[in-house]
Amino acid sequence: MASRVSCFLLAVLFCASCKVITSSDLMCTEKEANRTYNCENLGLREIPDTLPNMTEFLEFGFNFLPTIQNTTFSRLINLVFLDLTRCQINWVHEETFQNHHQLNTIVLTGNPLIFMAETSLNGPKSLKHLFLTQTGISHLEFIPVHNLENLESLHLGSNHISSINLPENFPTQNLKFLDFQNNAIHYISSKAINALEQATDLSLNFNGNDIQGIEPGAFNLKTFQSLNFGGTSNLAVVLKGLQNSTVQSLWLGTFEDTDDQDLTLATFEGLCKMSVESINLQKHHFHGFSSSMFRCFTGLQELDLTATHLHELPSGIEGMNSLKKLVLNANSFAHLCQISAASFPSLTDLYIKGNMKKLDLGARCLEKLEHLRKLDLSHSDIEASDCCDLQLKNLSHLQYLNLSYNEPFGLQDQAFKECPRLELLDLAFTHLHVKAPQSPFQNLHFLQVLNLSHCLLDTSNQHLLAGLPDLRHLNLHRNHFQDGSISKTNLLQAVGSLEILILSSCDLLSIDQQAFHNLGKMRHIDLSHNSLTGDSINALSHLKGLSVNVAANNIRIIPLHLLPTLSQQSTINLSYNPLDCTCSNIHFLTWYKENLHKLEGSEETTCANPPWLRGVKLSDVELSCGMTAVGIFFLIVFVFLLIILLICSVKFLLRWKYQHI
Numbered sequence: 001m002a003s004r005v006s007c008f009l010l011a012v013l014f015c016a017s018c019k020v021i022t023s024s025d026l027m028c029t030e031k032e033a034n035r036t037y038n039c040e041n042l043g044l045r046e047i048p049d050t051l052p053n054m055t056e057f058l059e060f061g062f063n064f065l066p067t068i069q070n071t072t073f074s075r076l077i078n079l080v081f082l083d084l085t086r087c088q089i090n091w092v093h094e095e096t097f098q099n100h101h102q103l104n105t106i107v108l109t110g111n112p113l114i115f116m117a118e119t120s121l122n123g124p125k126s127l128k129h130l131f132l133t134q135t136g137i138s139h140l141e142f143i144p145v146h147n148l149e150n151l152e153s154l155h156l157g158s159n160h161i162s163s164i165n166l167p168e169n170f171p172t173q174n175l176k177f178l179d180f181q182n183n184a185i186h187y188i189s190s191k192a193i194n195a196l197e198q199a200t201d202l203s204l205n206f207n208g209n210d211i212q213g214i215e216p217g218a219f220n221l222k223t224f225q226s227l228n229f230g231g232t233s234n235l236a237v238v239l240k241g242l243q244n245s246t247v248q249s250l251w252l253g254t255f256e257d258t259d260d261q262d263l264t265l266a267t268f269e270g271l272c273k274m275s276v277e278s279i280n281l282q283k284h285h286f287h288g289f290s291s292s293m294f295r296c297f298t299g300l301q302e303l304d305l306t307a308t309h310l311h312e313l314p315s316g317i318e319g320m321n322s323l324k325k326l327v328l329n330a331n332s333f334a335h336l337c338q339i340s341a342a343s344f345p346s347l348t349d350l351y352i353k354g355n356m357k358k359l360d361l362g363a364r365c366l367e368k369l370e371h372l373r374k375l376d377l378s379h380s381d382i383e384a385s386d387c388c389d390l391q392l393k394n395l396s397h398l399q400y401l402n403l404s405y406n407e408p409f410g411l412q413d414q415a416f417k418e419c420p421r422l423e424l425l426d427l428a429f430t431h432l433h434v435k436a437p438q439s440p441f442q443n444l445h446f447l448q449v450l451n452l453s454h455c456l457l458d459t460s461n462q463h464l465l466a467g468l469p470d471l472r473h474l475n476l477h478r479n480h481f482q483d484g485s486i487s488k489t490n491l492l493q494a495v496g497s498l499e500i501l502i503l504s505s506c507d508l509l510s511i512d513q514q515a516f517h518n519l520g521k522m523r524h525i526d527l528s529h530n531s532l533t534g535d536s537i538n539a540l541s542h543l544k545g546l547s548v549n550v551a552a553n554n555i556r557i558i559p560l561h562l563l564p565t566l567s568q569q570s571t572i573n574l575s576y577n578p579l580d581c582t583c584s585n586i587h588f589l590t591w592y593k594e595n596l597h598k599l600e601g602s603e604e605t606t607c608a609n610p611p612w613l614r615g616v617k618l619s620d621v622e623l624s625c626g627m628t629a630v631g632i633f634f635l636i637v638f639v640f641l642l643i644i645l646l647i648c649s650v651k652f653l654l655r656w657k658y659q660h661i
Contacts, residue, residue, distance in 0.1 A: 214241025
């Protein structure tokens with residue numbers, strides 16, 4: 001019994017007193033002190049007094065402001081950006097922004113506007129962007145024209161507009177982007193387009209309007225940065241109406257739920273009489289697809305045929321020497337040679353991503369593309385037992401190669417010797433069988449980015465990454481190391497130029513202190529989602545200025561001698577670790593509070609132990625690991641009882657001895 005009492009007294013004596021410090025949350029979220037605030041979806045009916053007067057960027061959407069006037073934002077005279085999305089605004093009164101001279105963006109998206117005063121937008125000296133999307137506008141006369149001289153973009157999508165005739169005296173001289181998508185526009189007149197003559201490099205968006213007619217000559221001798229007629233059922237009407245115009249980018253794609261006409265040779269007749277650099281025809285169907293279909297495409301530099309249900313490109317295509325970029329994503333080629341690559345000798349960018357059939361790379365299918373710099377063959381179910389010498393023949397200028405998300409590849413020694421100038425190689429989610437003892441990448445002296453995530457690599461091969469003197473970014477996510485440990489001698493020693501290293505989800509249990517000793521240039525390391533303990537941080541002791549991610553590991557206690565290693569890094573993420581919030585970890589907890597500016601994921605950096613603090617943020621915990629007042633009291637009582645017990649024991653012994661003399 002005495003033993004139990006003693007243990008209880010000692011427990012009370014030395015237990016730490018813990019308390020949670022909870023600060024009341026601000027109503028609005030501060031993104032950048034005194035500049036940027038988010039007050040969205042808080043049910044506010046006015047601007048909170050807590051917002052500083054110098055606020056410049058304010059996101060105030062999804063609140064309740066049925067009427068805005070010159071007093072609503074009068075205090076926030078430094079506003080540059082104001083987002084009032086879905087605030088149920090009906091009325092915008094006179095001079096609402098009269099004191100906001102720096103305001104350049106106003107977002108009124110999703111408000112059921114009934115009235116905007118003619119002078120409602122007066123005040124800003126350089127209003128550049130106005131969003132009136134989904135505001136119920138049915139005619140453009142509703143828009144006040146005062147003070148729009150500097151307007152660069154006007155967003156009017158998803159309204160009920162049927163005519164694009166701008167109000168008289170509407171300033172267009174600085175207009176760069178005019179968005180009419182998803183309205184009810186079916187006819188474009190010469191008058192409407194002539195009103196835009198002062199605009200240069202203008203982009204017009206008619207996506208989702210199904211244009212059925214364009215007045216002849218409406219676009220005659222007009223120049224545009226881009227035109228979007230997506231979702232139009234009859235492209236022949238559009239191309240005929242655009243005759244004698246110059247367009248840098250023409251978007252003519254359709255959508256799966258659009259009942260459009262098949263594209264024929266006659267569809268593109270109008271294209272022969274205009275100048276276009278880039279065309280997008282995604283999701284259309286071709287009828288009578290032949291080499292003559294490309295007769296009017298000869299001036300193109302970019303052609304996007306994504307998801308156009310193609311099985312092959314016809315041979316004998318002529319005059320496509322200007323084409324630099326060809327996109328053939330989501331089609332159904334069975335063999336790479338079916339794209340007739342020789343017809344496009346000047347290609348620099350080729351995309352065949354997400355092919356709907358198993359794609360056979362064949363041999364020498366791309367050898368005529370000697371200028372090719374970017375090649376994307378990802379998500380195409382490609383399988384190659386011996387890659388990639390013959391498949392990439394004569395691609396000596398290739399800089400970007402994406403072979404990710406494919407079937408297993410077998411790699412021989414110098415597998416990419418045909419493209420020695422590669423700067424980025426992505427092999428993620430492609431199982432690699434390295435069939436040679438030497439590195440398959442050893443001739444890639446210009447390679448800077450290598451993605452080998454989910455490749456099931458043999459990481460015990462210390463020569464796997466040899467011959468990459470300029471490699472800066474290496475992703476080894478989801479590859480596994482022998483015994484869950486990175487030893488002193490490992491495959492990373494060959495890539496001393498690394499700046500970014502991803503080792504997340506590699507089932508790591510430990511890292512040798514010297515494992516990264518050759519990686520002195522590293523700026524970021526991701527070790528998240530492993531099973532590392534605090535001792536593994538010692539492997540970073542020689543590195544400074546790192547961004548370190550060790551989230552979701554098994555870190556409980558970080559010893560005092562490792563805190564200098566953390567202090568010399570730029571940012572640290574310790575979230576989702578089972579951290580100990582007892583006095584055994586007091587040095588780390590103290591360091592944590594002193595270095596909050598370096599810590600990422602602090603909301604998810606919580607205690608796991610003791611049980612009564614589980615889930616509490618580390619920044620909200622205070623420990624007192626010395627003696628408390630209660631502890632001192634019990635210490636005195638304990639010592640007093642001990643003395644009494646000692647005296648009684650001495651008396652008992654003396655009496656017993658005296659009685660037995």
